[in-house]
Amino acid sequence: MIVFILRRLGVMILTALCLTFVVFFLTNLYPNLEKLAKTQGNFRMTDEQVASYLRKEGHLEPLLVKYGQWLGVVPGTTYQGEDGLTGTCFRGTQSAEQVAARPRFCGILQGDWGFSTRFRAPVSAIIAERLGLTGILMFWVMLLMVPSALILGVLAGMREGSRTDRALSTVAITTTATPEYVSGVVLIAVFASSAFGLRWFNGTATSAMENPTFWNFFLPVLTIALYGTGYIARMTRASMAEVMTAQYIRTARLKGVRFRDIVLKHALRNALIAPFTVIMLQFPWLLNGVVIVETLFNYKGFGWTLVQAASNNDIDLLLAVSVVSVFVVLLTQLISDIGYVYLNPRISVT
Amino acid sequence: MSDPTYDGPILEIENLSISFFTRLREIPAVMDFSCVVQPGEAMGLVGESGCGKSTVALGVMQDLGVNGRITGGTIRYKGRDLNGLSQNELRKIRGSEIAMIYQEPMASLNPAMKVGKQLMEVPMIHQGVGTAAARKLALEMIEDVRMPDPERILNSYPHQLSGGQQQRIVIAMALMSRPSLLILDEPTTALDVTVEAGIVDLVKDLGRKYGTSMLFISHNLGLILDSCDRLCVMYSGEAVETGSITEVFDEMQHPYTQALFRSIPLPSADKNARPLVAIPGNFPFPHERPPGCNFGPRCDYFQAGRCDAQEVPMARVKGDDRHETRCLRFREIDWSTPPEPPIATEKARIGAPVIEVDALRKYYEVAANKLFGRGHKQLVKANETLTFDARESETLAIVGESGCGKSTFAKVLMGLETATAGKILYDNREIQDIPIQRRSTATVSDIQMVFQNPFDTLNPSMRVGRQIMRALEIFGIGTSEAERREKMLDLMDLVKLPREFADRMPRQLSGGQKQRVGIARAFAGGARIVVADEPVSALDVSVAAAVTDLLLEIQRNNRTTLLFIAHDLSIVRYLSDRVLVMYLGHVVELGTTAQVFAPPYHPYTEALLSAVPIADTSVRKKRILLEGDVPSAINPPSGCPFQTRCRWKSEVPGNLCETEVPPMRRLADGHQVKCHLSESCFGQMEPVIELAARPGSDGQ
Ligand SMILES: Nc1ncnc2c1ncn2[C@@H]1O[C@H](COP(=O)(O)OP(=O)(O)OP(=O)(O)O)[C@@H](O)[C@H]1O
Ligand code: SF4
Ligand code: SF4
């Protein structure tokens, strides 16, 4: 088991390295750096000014050196300016003694995630805060999505082809076929605007960041959940319908077990094995939905941060976002594998 | 619930008709079926695949699925009509009064629920007892089905048990609340013969102990003889003959029953002097039944204008108790005439050795654990030091239970796997290390294989003729398309398929016809060695006989060496010249058919022979039950591979059996046995199967 987890961690680190390198490469293309310089300085900078700004900030080193510095395996570089030293491991201009007293390495291995140019704050603080906000959102999404999807799927799948099945399946297909940016807009239009006179909910979730209530939080949660619900419900239905035709269900029926107990005691656990994996694999997709919904409802969470970082070529922040995303995705996979083992007694961990 | 004073028949089925409704048509699966099961009686139900046996059983349970419906007749259980019961009433009967067991034990147990819980559920539902009491009952029941360590069993999941153990659990579950009627639908088809023998014994004993009536469904007449008092023969949805075992077996009164007995290899059959007689033609689909007698088109006694002019009713056979037959002519037919004198063929001359196998070993490496695997590997010892030869024109049977390494050897011979050690000499060339891609065309076309399942081996989207021509092309036969087509048509003639079939798709052929295509393909390149891996075990008896005879005929004419892999000893005895018995990767006995089937035996062969059900009332068998299961090939026992189950072990002094692998010993010319037993012990062995003198003559 330990070996298994360690191996998974290895895969995670490797994936994160590859992904960050790609992000690093893209954000360090010269036009992107130029844009960064201009947004940080001013938009009327000349080419020379841009170049000198970039050199001062350490952006003109070779790509691999910069990547190594970000990782913390290559020492930070310093530049001799007119009024002191500038460098990659500290902000602003400092004297030689001050610089000498500072650590030479300043990458993520040292716990330094860098500085966000967009928010002018340390990346680690931003990520922690935003991730917390998104965590709250996801928690409610899961709380709404998983039980409703499972109930829907089980109800539809336990009597395949019945009227309940057909009705529920239609609902499930409709919700998955509607992308978040459509359902979000429709939900806002119907329940949060004067268009239908139903101003039941808030159309923005900004206030939910401090104080989430049913009124300001329900719509974003619902928008994300709807999409996933349909998907998971369909998986559950298929899995349930298949289990209901299995021989051991017939055995149970011919033993005289009541229909309700057949569903709850005999079918459910077997039927949940497949959807469980799907729920976990839903996470990456949910992150996708998070980006759209957070932007749409102006909820300043992780997804919103990603959009901000990308549009401002905020290198350090983007890299951190990538690393966190990789870990979230792979972590859910790990949980899914372990849960699968737990649900399915035929696979044992020895 | 049920009336304790009731003393009529347990089950009465009268004129039952059951149909399945599909989008295309109504499929009448069962028509006008009647049968009665008396208290304590075991009723056998036999017939070919698709004749409606399972449908009758599910009809009794009132569990026909969404598209099945009872369209006529009544099913009375202890006098109550089951057809009229509500779901609630049915639930009270199912599991407590009538229980059912079916073919796949693994599939009938819930994989995610502990065995104990599944057992305890029954008394908890029907007797309303608490958990503790239910557990106690479950423990007692496990002991009743003779399983060691009941506590551990109750706490295991189904996948942690072997097939035989699973089936015992299923039986325990069915008998938990002492039902009056137990329906068994092919309960042992998925199991090995030695395990099957144990299960059948168990069912018989428990049936007697609890006075349970049984409806025992099987396609194996031998098994029915071993376990039932009466039987009912079904053909195409109808009962065609019913009566007591002895009457139906010895004084059959229906042409189909007679044909069925003539198509199975009984100890008296012989491939040269008394070959099997296949039933001509094919089984009709339920919606394409002929007018009049269903068996008409295949019946030797068919009389036009009579048999096809009217519905044939069930008729009482005079003088006999409850013996009925569905034949218009049963009084006219002289049931004692032997079958048409067969064209007796000459025994083939056995030639020089073609294949010599010397100390061949094949080990597989497997990951210890699928999901979290890698890391440490385990060795599966599939073949351990096989040494034997096979000669020209000879049929060498390789027998043994599943997992003993029969198919592994076939794969190594074919070049689908390479050997771990040892040699296979083909015409004095070593071929054990040459995979099939690197073998010369001549070698590939010389060594061919006929597979067990004709359904998997044909490409479903290619016409049959094309597939045979592809084989010819691969074997480099014929220079032009036309020439190959000619050759292909010859091959169709050879396997006795109509030439038009060349343009059919595999799905338009029946199982037996597909197997013929498989045989045509194997012989396309003039094969010298054909490995037939259970070639007829997936086919119905009547079809199997025809396919077997075809294989033998081609072999005789081409002087082919036939390596016949089988677990069915009846067919092996019928067709092979020499027999090789395998156990856990070892050859334990090798000899001519006569030597292997008569004492002295290897202790394993002895048990194997006694386990084979034989459909002949004049055969006396000695029952030797093997304890436990076949050990795993990953962890074989030390010393003699058979020592964990051998009943002769105590006769060997010291602990020789546990410590040393016995050497191959010659008992007679050409007869070898791998066992430590002394000469005198071998001398004491008695025959397991004896043919008693037959009282009077009968239809056989
Ligand atoms: N659910 C179903 N829908 C349509 N046809 C069916 C269904 N179940 C069975 N049949 C048809 O009914 C006939 C009888 O089938 P049944 O399963 O009773 O045969 P069987 O004697 O048990 O065969 P086997 O020996 O292969 O188990 C067959 O022709 C089969 O194709
Ligand atoms: S009724 Fe005629 S066709 Fe049918 S079994 Fe009897 S003799 Fe044969
Ligand atoms: S060697 Fe011993 S254990 Fe093996 S078969 Fe012979 S008597 Fe039995």
Ligand SMILES: [Mg+2]
């Ligand atoms: Mg069946």
